[in-house]
Amino acid sequence: MIGNDIVSLDFAKNSKNWKNQRFLDKLFTKTEQNVIKLAQNPFVEIWKLWSLKESAYKLYVQRFNQRFYAPIQFECNFFKDEVTVSKEDFLCNTKTLQNENYVFSIAFQETVEVYSDCIKLKYSNYKYQSATTTLELKKAVSKHFNIAVQHLNVCKSEIGIPKIYFYNQVLPVDISLSHHGHYGAFSLVFK
Structure with a gap:
């Protein structure tokens, strides 16, 4: 975690x-x-x-x-x-x-x-921050598992815990996402 x-x-x-x-x-x-x-x-x-x-x-x-x-x-x-x-x-x-x-x-x-990365964001609105940070996280997971980015999806549980999926299968990686102002960040722990 x-x-x-x-x-x-x-x-x-x-x-x-x-x-x-x-x-x-x-x-x-x-x-x-x-x-x-x-x-x-x-x-x-x-x-x-x-x-x-x-x-x-x-x-x-x-x-x-x-x-x-x-x-x-x-x-x-x-x-x-x-x-x-x-x-x-x-x-x-x-x-x-x-x-x-x-x-x-x-x-x-x-x-x-x-594995963590901080990203400079072009815009500070919430939707852009979230989408851009999530995309960068998906690119890192894509590279690690050699899976196409478009086959990955990040979904949150009822209480907001994010998981990354390959189609309908949860991947063995813990993730955390954050963004504020003109910066986003993600952290990964591969299991």
């Missing part, structure tokens, strides 16, 4: 809430808020922590087949250069890639080989 999330930093600048204490209290624990306050760039740190929590949430949903909105329940734990995310008995590892354009995080429980 894999979870991911991407935040377009230019797009996030349009959010007026990121400096609001009520916003911070709804999303981040006191420890996380302290990390934000001490960061060289608090704006980027907020969105890094958000992407870590969101990627962990996506992994949690896959694991427990349960959706809800409670970012404060996911807590980032800091150990030197590593960050884990926990919620009660649930614990996952994370990796984050950040640059001047975006923050991209993945969450996983077992040590697995993850």
Whole structure:
């Protein structure tokens, strides 16, 4: 299983809430808020922590087949250069890639080989973001399994867990998709 999330930093600048204490209290624990306050760039740190929590949430949903909105329940734990995310008995590892354009995080429980890619998107409307990111994911799966892209389909379960199909057969690959602003990302774990 894999979870991911991407935040377009230019797009996030349009959010007026990121400096609001009520916003911070709804999303981040006191420890996380302290990390934000001490960061060289608090704006980027907020969105890094958000992407870590969101990627962990996506992994949690896959694991427990349960959706809800409670970012404060996911807590980032800091150990030197590593960050884990926990919620009660649930614990996952994370990796984050950040640059001047975006923050991209993945969450996983077992040590697995993850293939991820971040894509610059031409347009920022939701339908375009989703279609383009999904197509790039399908191209990567197509290449791995040597299957024509047009025979692949991504469908979500009732609670939003994506699976990739070759005709009507689920392929042995865990996937996670994310898009925000002018960036999309996908992560794959081949089983």
